[in-house]
Amino acid sequence: MNFYSLNNKAPNVSFKEAVIKGIAPDKGLYFPESITPLPKSFFENIEKLSNEEIAFTAIQQFVSSDIPENELRKIIKNVLDFDFPVVEIEENVATLELFHGPTMAFKDVGARFMAQCLGYFSESTSNEVTVLVATSGDTGGAVANGFLGVDGVKVVILYPSGKVSDIQERQLTTLGQNITALEVDGTFDDCQKMVKTAFLDDALLQKMQLTSANSINVARWLPQLFYFLFTYKQLKSKGKELVFSVPSGNFGNICAGMVAQRLGMPVKHFIAATNVNDTVPEFMETGEYKPKPSSATISNAMDVGDPSNFIRIRHLHNDDFEALKANLSSYPFTDEETKKAMLHIYKTSDYIADPHGAVGYLGIQKYRKDHPETFGVFLETAHPVKFLDVVEETLGHTLELPAQIKNVMGKEKTSIKIGKYEELKSYLLKR
Numbered sequence: 001m002n003f004y005s006l007n008n009k010a011p012n013v014s015f016k017e018a019v020i021k022g023i024a025p026d027k028g029l030y031f032p033e034s035i036t037p038l039p040k041s042f043f044e045n046i047e048k049l050s051n052e053e054i055a056f057t058a059i060q061q062f063v064s065s066d067i068p069e070n071e072l073r074k075i076i077k078n079v080l081d082f083d084f085p086v087v088e089i090e091e092n093v094a095t096l097e098l099f100h101g102p103t104m105a106f107k108d109v110g111a112r113f114m115a116q117c118l119g120y121f122s123e124s125t126s127n128e129v130t131v132l133v134a135t136s137g138d139t140g141g142a143v144a145n146g147f148l149g150v151d152g153v154k155v156v157i158l159y160p161s162g163k164v165s166d167i168q169e170r171q172l173t174t175l176g177q178n179i180t181a182l183e184v185d186g187t188f189d190d191c192q193k194m195v196k197t198a199f200l201d202d203a204l205l206q207k208m209q210l211t212s213a214n215s216i217n218v219a220r221w222l223p224q225l226f227y228f229l230f231t232y233k234q235l236k237s238k239g240k241e242l243v244f245s246v247p248s249g250n251f252g253n254i255c256a257g258m259v260a261q262r263l264g265m266p267v268k269h270f271i272a273a274t275n276v277n278d279t280v281p282e283f284m285e286t287g288e289y290k291p292k293p294s295s296a297t298i299s300n301a302m303d304v305g306d307p308s309n310f311i312r313i314r315h316l317h318n319d320d321f322e323a324l325k326a327n328l329s330s331y332p333f334t335d336e337e338t339k340k341a342m343l344h345i346y347k348t349s350d351y352i353a354d355p356h357g358a359v360g361y362l363g364i365q366k367y368r369k370d371h372p373e374t375f376g377v378f379l380e381t382a383h384p385v386k387f388l389d390v391v392e393e394t395l396g397h398t399l400e401l402p403a404q405i406k407n408v409m410g411k412e413k414t415s416i417k418i419g420k421y422e423e424l425k426s427y428l429l430k431r
């Protein structure tokens, strides 16, 4: 399988090259040349398949012969060593819990998959790869954990100072070894811009092989489609039309869901639920894409003003606004609405949702008002404990720290403060 650049000004590349490059030389995101639907029998029998078998069948066409079947199966087995339960919280509404991995956020699957692909590729090359990643909260910790100790790979994480939760910050600043955290005086969008600028900087590119571990990288993005298939496996017997509400920041997760749909999985509609960073909800109203500076919210992983993957979503719908509207709705919610939803879910269902999950829940509620016949699934993208202060304060309930989190609590933060791109560049050149 080859991948082409969405800017159409760079040569097509294999999966391996797309993973190692991260982004095309013309600054475009890579996109698979084709998406071949899986046989009907796959979906008819999905409940009989293991998660590993589902994941292997779904991803193999994209990885193709760049990773032999036995190696790819090994990678998938290592990546999927935790559960993805669907929990029904009220009639016709369920949540898909994506926080049972090592850093308790949905990024664990993509980060570990990419790390292991790069690890496999680095066995056949002597060149070191530097992974640059921008995080608004959860990606950083998952990438730090997934890439820790991977031979031939150095990781540099950029995060906005003061704009991630205490636990998120510990997860990305305390591991050491091949992981470095750069604390940026700015927003997530500033971090993401710096990373993208580095990919176009010849002086850097001549000295090192740079790649990205954000969802712009196909190996980070595509494995997220597993989640939607795992949900279908668990809910198929209900015989209802499924609607997914995805708390959305950089829009990689929801876009991967749409790839699962292209593989033939029945989905009635997608909802991109956002916080007040409403670039996409506004686009869905007006048809005009106007990126804006991001604002800090209690659902910080979604504090993104110019979501990287929205271009892939538009492309999947042939840039046809009407076709997109038929498949996607997008609604923004304020912090106040989010807190009210957290409290409502807790009181009525005895379920503790994190602020991102609560935004997803609000998206389902809004959509189901006009479509009560559907079954809504909102994604719980991170464990509530990662947002300890706001969850405890909103619910008046003390949370117990899971082992994964206790593990990082005693460790010491190490970060390097930077303010502008030149400081990132000089750090990379001096290492």
Ligand SMILES: N[C@@H](CCOP(=O)(O)O)C(=O)O
Pocket (backbone or CB within 6 Å): 134, 135, 136, 137, 138, 139, 140, 213, 214, 215, 216, 249, 250, 252, 301, 302, 308
């Ligand atoms: N929500 C993210 C922002 C980056 O998104 P990504 O999926 O492209 O890595 C975060 O938590 O850091």
